[in-house]
Amino acid sequence: MMNNLPEATMTLILTRQHLEQVLTMRDCIEAIADVMRRFSLGETVMPVRLMTPVPGRGSHAAMPAAIPGLGVLGIKSITIFPTNPERGAPAILGLVILNESNTGRPLAVMDAAYLTAVRTAAASAVATRALARPDASALALIGAGVQAGSHLWALSEVRPLRSVAVYDIDRLVAERFIETKSRRHPELTFRLAASPEDAIRGADLVCTVTTSQTPVVDLNWLKEGVHINAVGAHTPEARELDSATVTAARVLVDSREAALKEAGDLIIPLQEGRFGAEHIRDEIGEVLAGIKPGRTSDAQITVYKSVGIAVQDIAAARLAYERAVSLGVGVPVEL
Structure with missing residues (x-):
């Protein structure tokens, strides 16, 4: 993964369909392996997630992290409602906001459900490969x-x-x-x-x-x-x-x-x-x-x-953003 982010002046909106085009499992496995090494070496900043119970439904999680060596920080905001599938909705819904760490400019806002599905499995693949x-x-x-x-x-x-x-x-x-x-x-x-x-x-x-x-x-x-x-x-x-x-x-x-x-x-x-x-x-x-x-x-x-930890989300979001800019995928907006 490149350490220098692509130049951009607008914030990129990435839907699930966009992420499916740009985020491959093979690349995500390597990105997660890299960030897990950085995390255990103390090269990231990550508070333990803030969980808010939602009575009768599930919970909301706020998961911030910064990865200085990759020039990014961000936060994932998701709801985890286990009974949603009974109502025809995904159990996990939310967004990831990706910022660059020099000025804090928001680089992208993207779907968290697909990103979470891929990065969670990529982390298991990293562990499987190692163990x-x-x-x-x-x-x-x-x-x-x-x-x-x-x-x-x-x-x-x-x-x-x-x-x-x-x-x-x-x-x-x-x-x-x-x-x-x-x-x-x-x-x-x-x-x-x-x-x-x-x-x-x-x-x-x-x-x-x-x-x-x-x-x-x-x-x-x-x-x-x-x-x-x-x-x-x-x-x-x-x-x-x-x-x-x-x-x-x-x-x-x-x-x-x-x-x-x-x-x-x-x-x-x-x-x-x-x-x-x-x-x-x-x-x-x-x-x-x-x-x-x-x-x-x-x-x-x-x-x-x-x-599941936030540095994984931010590393995967950075990878998706980098690929999306390179391929011209996503919707740029001025916030």
């Missing part, structure tokens, strides 16, 4: 929503996938997912799983992308050497992994500060006394920077616990 066994080819997707699709896309960029087992609490959702994705990925064998256990047994890679408040992964179902991307839970009370899995695994997080405040997958077993804070303090950016080890044996279970 999973090189020959990992059997993927289990627990949850068959938007993030399941983006994770399938992302992990196919970094590992030689051959088979995909899919489970969703709504069987019809899982069936539609398989029908759609099998056409897009004819090289893969898809299987509808009867339960999380059915999907997970024998998998080399597991992605949990659910809204479940209680564990959907049990240690007894996991094969040796499996890598897990735990993505769906992002509050202290919710978790997708059981305590035994987290205790047994080599755990990496995106941000230790955010994880210890927001990740129920880690907070709950920590409060149970299963382990000390040192067990869950290492960041994936430290592995990428060579500061901390990743996988230490073929048999080791590895977990990447993601809560």
